[in-house]
Amino acid sequence: VQATDEYRWLFRQEYRSVVWTVNVVLSDYARSEEVAQDAFLRLLEKWDKVSRYDRPGAWVRRVAIRMAVRADRREQVRRRRERTATAGRDAGADMAEVVPRDAALMDAIRQLPAKQRAAVALHYLEDRPVQEVADLLDCAPATVSVHLHRARQRLAETLGEGVESHVD
């Protein structure tokens, strides 16, 4: 197994952005780095094939998002099992080194379902159109619009802001 120059270039280009997108889903920067690295590990193992795709960066992003959503689900199950042990844990405690511009917004986003968080991250953080978000999340554009609509509504309720949508 070798990391080619092209792989290393892609890693440098995409890694931080994948980590931060995953972080919007997981709200745990250290865990997000683990997930992103697992996704890049998959990319490395399949590099011979994926490097021939038009956008290998989209492939690794899709893998990372799926892993993040699954990791979030497993984490929820684990927390339900260990509710006593995890009581009072600060989900954002691992974000000491890298903080978002709007911490209150990130706190509110933590309350959203994982798929809504993923849609929000891809659409607003990465500025991807709904169709592209749908491709990355393997769902219909209408479903993405519903995710975004519900996310904005929930965030507006939580933060006491108005909802203005230019998306759907």
Next chain:
Amino acid sequence: MSIEDRLRSGLAPEGEPPSVDDRVVDRLVDRARRRHRVRVGTGVGAAAVATAIALAALPQVQWNQSDSEPAVNHPTTPTEYTETWTFQPQTAPIDSQSWLTQLAQERPSLESLDGTGLSRYGPRVFARLRGEQVHLNVKYGEATLSIGAHAVRFSWSGTYEVAGRQVTFDWAELGTSTFEWQAKTTDLNRQMSLTFVSAEGPDQFGAPVEVFLRMAMTSYPFTTREGFGF
């Protein structure tokens, strides 16, 4: 500032992001090599075990078939293997069972969407469920969901975890879904009812996956059937 504006400006990290450490790639290469060695080792090991079992069974098979045509025995090797395999015995009442619903009828199926705001999708999805039964096999952490009355029309496989009163399925093509379960034993059989909690996954039959899961899994209670299984 509206939520739309806050989302567009507030999600990015504050300041410059940390630089990317190239040594991470080197560590990934090491991990990939280790994983490759484990895969190769596991594959060879599984093949050796399978061959040994096949060879050990050879005399017995020949003896059993001595009254018929000479048997041709081909020791077989597995065609696929998993990197890790763990056995997790389950203890919840819903485990190790083959569960079955009655034939799906329109009214209970559509009522399962009441109050969700998803009722408009109901008729479209019910067209796939009409007159069918839902079969749910849950055993050793592996789950199979099948739709069909006389033959399987649709089938999905995945894993499941029971945590207290909730069971979470991780389906290969349905995403992840969580239900609350209730189970009871009667003189005739066991019964299980599921209540929808959450679901995240790709659309099914042209509707959000929640629609299909609510209609298939929560419209009717499941009962056990001895000896049943797809």
